Amino acid sequence: MAAANPSTPANRTSPSPAPPSSLSPSRASDFMQCPLLYRFRVIDKLPEKPSEAATRGTLVHSVLERLFDAPATERTAPRAKSLIPGQWDRLRETRPEVTELFADDPEGERMARWLGEAERLVERWFTLEDPTRLEPAERELFVEASLDSGLKLRGIIDRVDVAPTGEVRIVDYKTGKAPRPEYAEGALFQMKFYALVVWRLKRVVPRRLQLVYLGSGDVLTYDPVVADLERVERKLLALWEAIRLATETGDWRPRPTKLCGWCDHQAVCPEFGGTPPPYPLPVRAPGAAVAEQGRMGPD
Template identity: 45%
Template sequence: MVSKSSPADASGENRLSLIQDPNTTEPAPAAIPPEPDDHGPVGLETISPSRAGDFKQCPLLFRFRAIDRLPEPVTPALARGTTAHLALERLFDLDAAERTPERLFDLFRQEWTKLRLTDEYANLFADREEERQWGIDSLRVVANYLEMEDPTGFDPVEREMMISEDLGKVVVRGILDRLDETPDGKLVIVDYKTGSGPPERYAIPAFFALKTYAMLVRRRLGRTPVELRLLYLGSSSVYSIEVDHNTIEGVERHILALVDAIRNALANDHFPPRPSVLCRWCAFQHLCPEGQAYAKPEPALPLVEPEPPSATKTNETLA
């Protein structure tokens, strides 16, 4: 069962008064190494939790991303997510007392200043005003994080943890946002999302990748995480589920079954679409007629205006 909470905003107005123009003039960063998701399947020697989730969601989506390597548009939402992840990672480099709203906002500005000079993000905005408004909106989203957790009260065990484990059939690897340890020594996996939380009926599939990371953590550390948390900064929503040994065993079997299915799809070049409500947000919708059809909004019922009283009366008379 998914547990959802939405912390009340106790001091958001004060934090938002700290928001300023995110643009500065720091030099561009060094080249960023590719993440594990950038490695393709070829013979499927390796797979990431994200790509496994793609195949589970829609085999055609998996093909577009992992085999065809089709480019996806860089969007303001993607820029916000990347920048926020970098800022939140650096926040915990600071001493606990320094993890203030001001410092978090400064870290966001610093990270965006570097990213905006890279080829990927250089032409994202039409003009400075559009970028400035994006920065203000982004800092509002980042401010929501401080409603959801008190970063001065704990130190994560790991941040941006690169983890890789050989399951025999395949190597599973990825980057985990954060691994925490509770005061009584239990492990908790945390993942940041800068969008808004989905309706609860759609929340369970969002935990698939985190369950896979829980399996990797248990293999690496010999300890089973007890809780998975999704922090949706866009809506200040925290979704969480409890996991145990049986959950992890089931996930490992599921991953191995997915690997068999992917290899079968590769052998037969068969990656059928699996239309769902998620098609509405798919970057490859223009390449998928099934997805286009599913994503179309249902036509509104035509409005039938009542006949004017005079016409009604005339008809009654003629009858």
């Protein structure tokens, strides 16, 4: 049994371990980055400490979402910044663990700087897009689709714009900096994932995928075609097969990278001298499922 994370309140219990049942862009990226990290997050459901960067991203996203509640002429930078305190209060109510971020900041100086950075990110958005000219069809849209293989894909799209001609644009806000050109394909993976889900749900290929990087003031766009989405689907099917095999065998291997330094699970990772918690799901030897199917015969 995994040791309790000391940052987790005593009255909060983790959900029971369960086999993966769907795939999101974040979890697909986790598995590609490190299968053991995927296991810790999806199967063991080990708690993780909130980070200032991720929490700030959540706050900025909520402000940009709420701004569109106002009439177009009132969607100004001052109004957007005025939403930050209320959205921060709301975030602390819905996710009390984020209060841990500033537990050692009794004077509130670090939190003030953190909120100031959120303000600057919101202000920068107005140099990249004009919300008075936008009327999103959807905001924070939960999407879910099942492929012919049975694989369930799901995620949340920041914004969907639909032109009068019916063309669809999928928009995602990033509070970090734009990646270097050689890493752009990895950044677009999430957007192509969403485009695939929309295509499977609506039979419409989105006209444009748009990543808005508030940290650096860049906008990355990509116009997908059917062949792109078919490639993404094949990649996800192969990924899901690898996840299924690891789930059945319990063979989740760490994949060391520079990102390991940011991982919350070093204490239970073999790469850092730790021991993972006992695997909480039944384990079958590789090939056992195929042998069993052979004994049973076809349906």
